Amino acid sequence: MQPFRPSELDERVYLAVQQIPHGQVATYGEIATVVGRLDAREVGAALGGLAEARAAEVPWQRVVSREGGISTRGLRQRELLEAEGVSFDEQGHVRMARHQWDGPSPQWAAAHGFTPLPERGERGEQLSLF
DNA sequence: CAGATGACTCCCA
DNA sequence: CTGGGAGCCATCT
Numbered sequence: 001m002q003p004f005r006p007s008e009l010d011e012r013v014y015l016a017v018q019q020i021p022h023g024q025v026a027t028y029g030e031i032a033t034v035v036g037r038l039d040a041r042e043v044g045a046a047l048g049g050l051a052e053a054r055a056a057e058v059p060w061q062r063v064v065s066r067e068g069g070i071s072t073r074g075l076r077q078r079e080l081l082e083a084e085g086v087s088f089d090e091q092g093h094v095r096m097a098r099h100q101w102d103g104p105s106p107q108w109a110a111a112h113g114f115t116p117l118p119e120r121g122e123r124g125e126q127l128s129l130f
Numbered sequence: 131c132a133g134a135t136g137a138c139t140c141c142c143a
Numbered sequence: 144c145t146g147g148g149a150g151c152c153a154t155c156t
Contacts, residue, residue, distance in 0.1 A: 001137050009153075028138055032152090039152045040138040066139060091144090108134080 004031060004049035009038055013046040014054075018102045020062040023085045025094050026101040027066045034104060034114050062101075066096035 006014070010037045020026050028040035035043075047060045062078040064070050070092075072078040078088065087095050103109075105118030109118075 032138085037152090039150095040146080041136055041151070042138090042153055044137040045135090045153075047138095050137095060137085063137080065137085071137075075139090 004048065004051075006046070009035070009042070010046040010049070012114075013038075013043055013059045014050075015112070016061060016104070017047070017060065019056050019108065020059060020101050022059075023099065024101045025062045025064050025068070025081070025096070025099045026103075028063060028102065029066060030103065030117060031063060033117060034109070034113050036067060064094050068096045070094065 002007045006081075006123065013031060016031050016034045017026070028043040031042045031043045032038050043063065046060075047063060050058060051062055061070075061075075064077075070081070078092070082088070086099050089095055104114055106116045108114070
């Protein structure tokens with residue numbers, strides 16, 4: 001095996017992930033779009049190679065699959081998320097309607113050369129959904 | 131350069 | 144909901 005050297009692109013992924021607010025989650029696809037020039041799978045690979053030490057500064061647990069699915073390797077991702085207030089449904093998926101991130105602020109994105117997320121229709125967050 | 135791979139996503143049955 | 148298959152893009156063999 002090899003030590004895994006984070007590439008420039010991986011570093012960009014980590015930077016984007018660090019923008020996800022506490023208590024919210026983003027999908028692999030969202031991160032890929034924000035960073036640009038890579039797809040969801042590469043985001044997964046970047047996080048997969050995250051070293052223990054590094055994991056402390058990069059909130060990898062806030063990145064989930066499009067359906068809100070988590071952990072593929074018995075990592076205690078759910079535990080970490082619940083600790084910051086993220087709720088799950090009966091199926092073990094994150095309640096995306098409540099916690100999905102809206103992407104970086106346009107100012108931050110512009111300042112760092114990232115791409116803000118396209119309009120995601122009004123997710124009014126009326127928390128009313130039963 | 132070709133082939134395999136993966137913490138993904140989308141579509142159809 | 145489950146399962147299979149194609150598409151995707153950077154890396155590694």
